[in-house]
Amino acid sequence: MKTRNMQSTMSAALTLTLAIAGALSAIPAQAQSNEPIQPLPLEIKLDPRRVALGDKLFNDKRLSKDNSIACAGCHSLATGGVDRAPVSTGIGGAKGPINAPTVFNSGFNFRQFWDGRAASLEEQAAGPIHNPKEMGSNWQAVTAKLAQDQALVAEINAIYGDGVQPKNIQDAIATFERSLVTPSRFDRHLRGEKNVLSADELQGYQLFKNYGCVACHQGTNVGGNMFQVFGVMGDYFKKRGGINDADLGRYNVTKVEADKHVFKVPSLRNVAATAPYFHDGSAATLEDAVDVMFRYQLGRAAPAKDKGLIVKFLHTLTGEYKGKPLVASR
Amino acid sequence: MTRNQVLSAAIGIGLVSVLAFLVVKTRSVDFDAHNEIISTLRQLKQLDAEWNADVLRSKTGFNTNYDPVASPLPLIARLEATFQERTTAVLGSGEDGSAVTSAIDAYKKAMQTKIALIENFKSQNAILRNSSRYLPVAAHDLSAAVAGTAADGATKSRTDALVNQLVTGAMTYILTPDGSLRSSVTEKSASLGELSNKFAPELREQAELFGSHVDTVLRQQDAGDKLLTELTTLPTAARIDALTDAYNSEHDQQLIAQQNYRLALIAYSALLLAGIAWLASRLFKSYRLLRRSNASLKKAHDDLKESQTYMVQSEKMSALGQMVAGIAHEINTPLAYVKGTIDLLAEQIGQIKGLARTSYTLTRLMREQADKATVKQHFLELEGVARQTIDGNVVEEMGSLLETGSHGIGQISEIVLNLKNFSRLDRAKVSEFNVQEGLDSTLLLAHNLLKNKVRIEKEFDDVPPITCSPSQINQVFLNIISNAAQAIPDGRMGVLTLRTSQVNEDTVCVEIQDDGDGIPSDILPKIFDPFFTTKEIGKGTGMGLSISYKIIQEHGGRIEVNTEPGVGTVFSIELPVKPNQDSSAAETFEDDLLLAA
Structure with missing residues (x-):
């Protein structure tokens, strides 16, 4: 018993040491570049078997009630990880209440969904499966269907050993989604490569910082790490009209009055490929979206030229997946 | 099982159960789980402290993004899951109301509050940074716009002064949020608002925008202060401790x-x-x-x-x-x-x-x-x-x-031959024996006792020879016949009836009946007892019938007596044709016979 105690103490100590080492190593990395936007990591270690399994499940229509749509239906990797519609269409043509966020780089978001109701990608995966307007199914039905696929069962067993289980499906899909990383030209610039960006793009980045966009759209994911009220300097929803439940944002989760119209700040990576914009899909183009942001979030006007330069900068955030650049919306 | 056996089994099981219970209880403390919990909590506390530092770094602008402030969330969730899981392992689930459970609840409440506060902080800090960054630009733009209008010099210079004072005031307020400064800034903002009424609509709008950013700075600074105060007084570390x-x-x-x-x-x-x-x-x-x-x-x-x-x-x-x-x-x-x-x-x-x-x-x-x-x-x-x-x-x-x-x-x-037959010296040996011949030779030997006293009547059925010890059976016959002769009172001729019959395939019956006085009922139960005798001392040993009984018993037979006082007595002896086939019993039988002999 004594030996076991010592072992566990040692392993605890080791864990602690590693944690401290991790914390220390994080500081110099930040000190290297004090840019508000940080490059994507060069390498992400994931179990390739899980990624492959998750890829299959991500494209598996059996996850929906009537076998009509897969995750990829609304988060197509060919179209920026979104469906490019103001709101998504679920089983039986049901229109969802909200604009689908991109699945690319979603592993870098601090929470999932516009209102941040899921703390992890694993948690997120369960959401659309159960949403009656999306996939309209449930774990029992999904696992029953998948359990009949012997090849799939064998693959799952080889990895997890305990068969078709919700947690395994969630883990595989989330692992696959973590692999959806799209390094861009801007990342190369951040890593110190010269002449990657044009003068206009560099100026656009400067304006992006100067005008204060970067106050919210910062970090590795150029957003996706905080909540912000939509309409800081003006009442967006009054202007738009027709307020629905989805417009209440984080309030739907916390029921705190101050959280009304508060949304997760979306990542701007691949933003040029994911039109239309905002949770309500109300901005058809990047220019429109930038206008709305200036008006309601920054509370200031800007010359069209500056906005144009910012849009140019935003295009540099369009990355590559598996060596192929994502295709812009238009 | 008897009641005693059941009781013993129950006691045994009880004792062993108590032992097992004690053994299990002695081993029940999970040191690994405890160490893991404590180390997890230590990590959590460190994370909590680092998180505070990162919030302050973000507040002061040292952190240019909120990744460090957002990244502890999954870590915290993971650590919480770990210690929750280990807690269940150590304490078992459903131990409500224990000190640990309430401490967990208190910690979670504090941590939830902290997470919410930090979310709010990020949002408000972003707004504050945006407005404070824009304020000087807006001030410059506004002054330039006012300068370009046809307004009088006093208004222009007054506007200029107000704008400059507001920028300075607001920026100072960010660094030193002082109550009097706040009211002075609010006053001046109101003055600018009044002043701007004289402006053209576009310019007025611009002034209003500037004013709203000043208000935003004040508001967000207050909100930020409040959040940070709450954050610093939030006892997450104490809760973890x-x-x-x-x-x-x-x-x-x-x-x-x-x-x-x-x-x-x-x-x-x-x-x-x-x-x-x-x-x-x-x-x-x-x-x-x-x-x-x-x-x-x-x-x-x-x-x-x-x-x-x-x-x-x-x-x-x-x-x-x-x-x-x-x-x-x-x-x-x-x-x-x-x-x-x-x-x-x-x-x-x-x-x-x-x-x-x-x-x-x-x-x-x-x-x-x-x-x-x-x-x-x-x-x-x-x-x-x-x-x-x-x-x-x-x-x-x-x-x-x-x-x-x-x-x-x-x-x-x-006579000599009969005597020899009667007392065969090889008598322990078991052999075939004809009971009728046995009775005849006994009668011959007892002739002296019987003559002039009893008349013999024989009622012999055909019976098969039996396997037995002849000398012993003869001894029994002699004993009973001489007893019968003695039972007949002197002075009259008695009748002694001897009968042989076959009861069934395996059993032969010999009856010896006299017409004597019979046996009184008070001594009847004792007649087969050893040393019991009605004869004078020295005339009988009291062993005759006792030995006869034993001999018949050892042969696997039965001896019964029926008596009627004044009418007579009949002894019935039933003997098996073949003794018990069981070898060990046969051995015992022979041994006993030897002993009896």
Whole structure:
């Protein structure tokens, strides 16, 4: 018993040491570049078997009630990880209440969904499966269907050993989604490569910082790490009209009055490929979206030229997946 | 199972269950889980502290993005999951109201609040940074716009001054949020608002925008201050410490409990051992007692056997004594007339002797050619003797006497043969035996006891020979027959009825019935008891019927008595044709027979 105690103490100590080492190593990395936007990591270690399994499940229509749509239906990797519609269409043509966020780089978001109701990608995966307007199914039905696929069962067993289980499906899909990383030209610039960006793009980045966009759209994911009220300097929803439940944002989760119209700040990576914009899909183009942001979030006007330069900068955030650049919306 | 066995089994199971319970309880403290919990909490506390530092770095602008502030969230969730899981492992689920559970609740509440506060902080800090960054630009733009209008110099310079003061005031307020500064800025903002009423609509709008950013700075700065104050006073670290303490004291309690259980286990084991030792000593004692009493029993048994053998022997000798008297008499009678015939023969010898002498004298004289007269004289003498012998039937008489003597000797030898048959010296040997012959030879031997006293009636059915010890069965017959003879009062002729019959294939029945006085009911139950006798001291051993009973029993048979006072008594003896086939029983049977003999 004594030996076991010592072992566990040692392993605890080791864990602690590693944690401290991790914390220390994080500081110099930040000190290297004090840019508000940080490059994507060069390498992400994931179990390739899980990624492959998750890829299959991500494209598996059996996850929906009537076998009509897969995750990829609304988060197509060919179209920026979104469906490019103001709101998504679920089983039986049901229109969802909200604009689908991109699945690319979603592993870098601090929470999932516009209102941040899921703390992890694993948690997120369960959401659309159960949403009656999306996939309209449930774990029992999904696992029953998948359990009949012997090849799939064998693959799952080889990895997890305990068969078709919700947690395994969630883990595989989330692992696959973590692999959806799209390094861009801007990342190369951040890593110190010269002449990657044009003068206009560099100026656009400067304006992006100067005008204060970067106050919210910062970090590795150029957003996706905080909540912000939509309409800081003006009442967006009054202007738009027709307020629905989805417009209440984080309030739907916390029921705190101050959280009304508060949304997760979306990542701007691949933003040029994911039109239309905002949770309500109300901005058809990047220019429109930038206008709305200036008006309601920054509370200031800007010359069209500056906005144009910012849009140019935003295009540099369009990355590559598996060596192929994502295709812009238009 | 008897009630006692069930009770013993229940007690056994109970004792073992208590032992198992104590053993399990002694091992129940999970040190690994506890260490993991404590180290997890330590990590959590460190993370919490680093998080505070990152919030302040973001506030001061040292952190240019919120990744460091957002990244602890999954870590916290993971650590919480770990210690929650370990807690369940250590304490078990559903232990509501314990110190640990309430400490966890308190911690979680604080952590939830902290997460919400930090989310708010990020949002408000972003807005504050945006407005404070834009404020100087907006001020410059506004001043330039006002300068470009046709307004009078005083208004222009007043606007300029107000804008500059507002920018300076707002920026100062960010660094030193002071109440008087706030009211002065608010006043000036209102003055600018009044002043801007004179402006053209576009310019007025621009002034309003500037004012709203000033307000935003004030508002967000206040909100940020409030958030940070709340954040710094939020006792997450204290809650983690409390939680650690709760875990430690819980662990200490478990250790104490474990210690107590261990002591209890030792005490219980000692108790059990003592109990087992006590039982063993009891067992040993009773074993010794058993051995002792076994030995003394064996000795008593041997003594009893010895005395029984002696008694049997003496009973036999007594019976033999009676018999010898009878036999002597039996032999005496033929012996007497054998003697008589011999005496008579001796008397006849003289006549034969005279005949022989006369014949010889005549024949000698004739050879010597004696005178005719002498010869004639002797011739006449011989003729006379011979006629006398023939006429006297002497030879016939002698033959008759010899026959009579021979008959007497034959009678004596028959008696001797019967005696030999009765008491066959190889009597322990089991052999085929005809009960009727047995009864006959017994009667012959008991003749002296029976003659002139009882009339014998035989009602013999055909019965198969039985396998038994003949001498023993004869002993039984003799015993009962002589008892029967004695039961008949003197002075009248009694009737002794002997019956043989076959009860079934395997059983033969012998009945010996007398018409004597019967057995009084008060002594009837005792007649088969050893040493019980109604005879005078010295006349009977009191062993006869007891031995008979034992002999019949050992043959696997039954002896029964039916009596009616004044009418008579009948003894019924049932004997198996074949003794028990069981070899061991047969051995015992032979041994017992030997012993009984």
